[in-house]
Amino acid sequence: MEQRDPLFSDEPEDTQIAILKATFDALAEHGYADLTIDRIGQYFPKSQGLIFYHYDGKDDLLIDLLDHLLERFEQIGMPVSDEGDSETRLRSLFDQVIPETSEQPDQKYEKVLIELRTQAAQDEEYQKCFNQSHDIFRESVQQIIQDGIESGDFRETDPDLVADFLVTLVSGDIFERVTTGSRRSILSELDNYIEYRLLADKEHNEDELNNT
Amino acid sequence: MEQRDPLFSDEPEDTQIAILKATFDALAEHGYADLTIDRIGQYFPKSQGLIFYHYDGKDDLLIDLLDHLLERFEQIGMPVSDEGDSETRLRSLFDQVIPETSEQPDQKYEKVLIELRTQAAQDEEYQKCFNQSHDIFRESVQQIIQDGIESGDFRETDPDLVADFLVTLVSGDIFERVTTGSRRSILSELDNYIEYRLLADKEHNEDELNNT
Structure with a gap:
């Protein structure tokens, strides 16, 4: 990260x-x-x-804090979105949100994010704020996948399904780190996913796969 | 599911x-x-x-509820663990925890699980309970991957890293469903991960991949 x-x-x-x-x-x-x-x-x-x-009170204050935190999260998807090939852009995006095992982040940001996001299960205003940021991040991923398919860097996949899969993985990673206290990293297996599943030059048995 | x-x-x-x-x-x-x-x-x-x-009070009661909920979660990994080939066992395991898009589960169980698991960020007793169940589920996944590699169903991977990746994905899926209210399903892309990344008969360019 x-x-x-x-x-x-x-x-x-x-x-x-x-x-x-x-x-x-x-x-x-x-x-x-x-x-x-x-x-x-x-x-x-x-x-x-x-x-x-x-x-006005705690709720008002928390919604303002949430906006402030999410603004930061939303910036993550932006700066890398037009430079380099799709593989590099995708890896850069994940490097910003998933830490290496050896890193020792204090995780305060992630912890507060999870605390607030759990409230989205009960509170529609929280859910609305989170879903907006979530969609921005998801669209960045989806766009990179789509660009990669068009440029021939990535094999043919459904960019929506791949984006959902990857965004779910990022959410899970943050949630796991905050709640288990573990410092395992999913980065290397994420690299393998990109390599085996997304990269076009690993394509093989295309006909067989299309039939499944 | x-x-x-x-x-x-x-x-x-x-x-x-x-x-x-x-x-x-x-x-x-x-x-x-x-x-x-x-x-x-x-x-x-x-x-x-x-x-x-x-x-004795709310905390005592919640820890007992947590034990009760996690007992159920821990049972999930068990029944399928010795029947069928590794691919079938792995898919059965995920079918039990990840719903199809068309399903309309009330998600009460998942919601309560997320509410309590978020407390594990603050409370060591919660973290201990969750980590124990988490490890049981993770070990089930890891064992299936390892068996699959040994039987030749799966290609050579690091079962620990693959298990971390998959468990993170399941956590993310539950967290996403509860907090976003979305009914997207990651099952079909998970199938693709299994197919492209894990299954041995999709293996190709082995030498090239070993060099990356």
Whole structure:
């Protein structure tokens, strides 16, 4: 996984950003179920009253944090989308979201993302926010697959089904890392999937496969 | 996905099971963050006092529910483990955990599982319970891959890496279904992964692949 810029600076000057950072830190430490404005206040260097000046309450604040986090997630798909061949673009995309085994990320970002995304099971507003980012990421993957098929880099597949498969894998990877504490990496087997299943020069037995 | 027995009967006779069912129903409806003994009581036809007779409190009750849910999950890997060729065993295993697109499962079981598993990010006792089931499922997959390589059904791969990849995919599938509300299915692309990546009779360009 490539080195990322920190999501927040250590001491944000903007009060609203400082509140978001405090909420983020409190969520990473205590989880959604145990989050209170008091707990958020412990990570906020200024008066707690300012939180209520900027936000109607916890729910309002969390939706704003979610927007802030997802903006970052949505940027991931963008910068690589037009450079290089499809295989390189696809690998670059996954390098940004899946860490190597040897890396020791603090996973705060992923942890907070999972905490909030689990709320999407109950809350339509969360689900709407997440689904929007999810679709952007999924479309990036789908576009790369489609471009690769058109350029002849990739064999003929259904880009929608491949994109669903890969996006599911990324979700699973984040969820597994956060909840199991494991540092196994799926990157090398993902490489094998790309190589055996997607790359056109590995194509073989085409007729036989078309019949299955 | 094969039809599964319901996790609980409609009106369990055993009081303790009835409490677990009430907790399960309350969790599926309200989520972990909004779960209270009062809410659980609304799904329990007898006196709320009985909940405290059987359990020290919410945490104690949830760990017991988790054990109950995971017991079921752990059974999934077992029955198919010795019958048929490796490809059939692998497909049977995934048929039990991944639904077809056309299916309309109520997903209560998956929802509750995700709610509780997200707590494993904060709580070591939850993490320990989940990791144990997770390892059992993962070992089933790994064993099938290894058997398949030995019997010549599958090509040479690292069974550990393939198992991690597949288990991550299953986790992602459950997490995606619960949080996005989507009914897309990854089953057909999973079939393609099995076909192109795992099956030995699709093997080709072996020397070239070994050099990459």
